[in-house]
Amino acid sequence: RFRDINREYYRANIKQILVYAVFRPLIEIISAFAVAIIVWYGGMEVLKQALSFGALVAFLSYVEMLFQPVKDLSEKYNIMQSAMAAGERIMGVLQEKPERRTGRTLKEVRGEIEFSHVWFAYEDENWVLRDVSFRVEAGKTVALVGPTGAGKTSIINLLLRFHEPQKGKILLDGVDIRELDLEFLRKQMAVVLQDVFIFSGDIKGNIRLFEEEIPDEQVHRVAEYVHAADFIKKLDGGYDSRLGERGVTLSFGQRQLLAFARALAFNPRILVLDEATSNIDTHTEILIQKGIRKMLKGRTSIVIAHRLSTIREADKIIVIYRGKVLEEGTHDELMKKKGLYYHLYMIQFGGKEEEPAPVEEKGPEEA
Numbered sequence: 001r002f003r004d005i006n007r008e009y010y011r012a013n014i015k016q017i018l019v020y021a022v023f024r025p026l027i028e029i030i031s032a033f034a035v036a037i038i039v040w041y042g043g044m045e046v047l048k049q050a051l052s053f054g055a056l057v058a059f060l061s062y063v064e065m066l067f068q069p070v071k072d073l074s075e076k077y078n079i080m081q082s083a084m085a086a087g088e089r090i091m092g093v094l095q096e097k098p099e100r101r102t103g104r105t106l107k108e109v110r111g112e113i114e115f116s117h118v119w120f121a122y123e124d125e126n127w128v129l130r131d132v133s134f135r136v137e138a139g140k141t142v143a144l145v146g147p148t149g150a151g152k153t154s155i156i157n158l159l160l161r162f163h164e165p166q167k168g169k170i171l172l173d174g175v176d177i178r179e180l181d182l183e184f185l186r187k188q189m190a191v192v193l194q195d196v197f198i199f200s201g202d203i204k205g206n207i208r209l210f211e212e213e214i215p216d217e218q219v220h221r222v223a224e225y226v227h228a229a230d231f232i233k234k235l236d237g238g239y240d241s242r243l244g245e246r247g248v249t250l251s252f253g254q255r256q257l258l259a260f261a262r263a264l265a266f267n268p269r270i271l272v273l274d275e276a277t278s279n280i281d282t283h284t285e286i287l288i289q290k291g292i293r294k295m296l297k298g299r300t301s302i303v304i305a306h307r308l309s310t311i312r313e314a315d316k317i318i319v320i321y322r323g324k325v326l327e328e329g330t331h332d333e334l335m336k337k338k339g340l341y342y343h344l345y346m347i348q349f350g351g352k353e354e355e356p357a358p359v360e361e362k363g364p365e366e367a
Contacts, residue, residue: 016081024075031067038063099161101182109188110138110173111269111300113159118168120158128154129165130323136316138173141301143311145341146320152304155320156272159302160186190263194275196255198247203232204239206247207261214265222264225294228257264295271301308345317341 038059045051113136120129129151136142144152157163158170161177170177177185199206207223208214219239223229231254235241247255263271273292289310295301305311312331319327319334319341327339334341 024071027067027070031063031071034063034067035060099182100178103179103181103184104175105181105184106173106175109269111188112136112138112171112173113270113300113302114171114174115155115158116169116171118158118165118170120154120163120165122163128323129158132168132320132323132325134318134325134328136300136302138300139298140315141296141303141313143303143305143314143317144320145305145308145311145317145344146326147344148306150320151323152320153274156191156274156302156304159272160189160191187266188268189270189272190266190268191272191274192256192259192263196247196259198243198245198250198255198258200243200245202237202240202242203235203258206243206258208265209262211266218265219261222261225264226257226260226292227290228254228261231257260292260295269299271295271299273301273303273305275304275306308341308348 038056042051042056042059046053046056115132115134118129118132119127121127132151132155134142144155146152154163158165159177161182164178172180172185172188199210201210204216204219207219216239220229223232223239232239232241243249247258250258293313303311303314311317314331316328317331317334318325319339321340327334327337327341329337335345
């Protein structure tokens with residue numbers, strides 16, 4: 001599918017370049033030809049004193065005024081194509097069905113998560129997840145591992161109800177998340193992504209996301225927890241230091257530390273880390289790992305990581321391959337199985353083994 005879209009995009013660009021390459025020079029040639037005819041014919045008429053010189057200049061101006069809008073149209077062709085594509089995207093967003101936000105709430109959230117025979121596809125039956133089933137006990141840490149495109153992030157998207165599965169159920173404390181109030185559900189979770197967005201404003205505002213109900217003392221406490229306070233205190237204004245859009249004055253590691261503090265400030269029952277340590281140096285990673293251990297205590301946590309060294313202490317590691325749960329167990333158990341996890345681990349740390357046989361792809365009716 002990607003190749004088809006890429007090929008279609010390539011053809012559209014080639015067509016656009018060809019139109020621009022032919023249309024603009026053609027208009028220039030016609031314009032120059034028109035000017036030449038007027039100068040030749042009008043010049044002779046001026047010499048015969050049948051036409052005034054001022055009238056000749058006026059006709060030349062008329063030709064320029066005639067062809068200038070056509071030239072502008074040729075220059076704006078690329079902009080027009082981009083605008084048409086943007087318009088299609090806007091219409092696509094406007095035609096999206098609104099999220100169903102109302103539902104029940106739970107008096108107390110323990111954080112137990114269960115995926116039960118979940119099938120999911122972004123389009124038609126091009127399944128991204130196939131019969132995925134696993135359980136995360138309350139307060140435990142589970143790591144999702146697998147090659148790029150295996151479906152790990154899709155699992156997180158379903159948990160946050162950015163999408164809903166076509167088949168199967170996702171349960172929170174035994175309740176189908178589709179029955180829960182959407183705002184209530186998302187308030188129970190904090191997500192730390194690889195690409196952290198920093199808002200224009202001060203540091204403490206970015207940590208508490210401008211929620212004034214969170215006191216400064218709590219902001220300071222969570223920053224200390226994840227070792228973000230070390231670099232914050234070195235800034236001229238400390239917690240009141242102003243940050244530009246997207247935090248351009250901070251390093252990747254510093255932005256990541258702020259994201260951890262931000263997640264902890266809201267005291268979520270469920271913590272999701274999606275490639276959260278992939279953009280940081282070794283020294284910062286050591287600091288973050290210390291903070292993570294404190295963050296994970298008493299919280300249900302789901303960690304996605306390609307760097308397998310960061311998840312060795314997880315209570316359970318689930319290996320996702322081509323949208324299916326291929327293996328699950330602790331680090332030591334999976335290393336003894338010598339399956340896909342063992343293969344990925346050996347690649348990262350100097351060894352190399354043959355990749356296990358691909359998982360046979362079946363539809364939900366065949367499974």
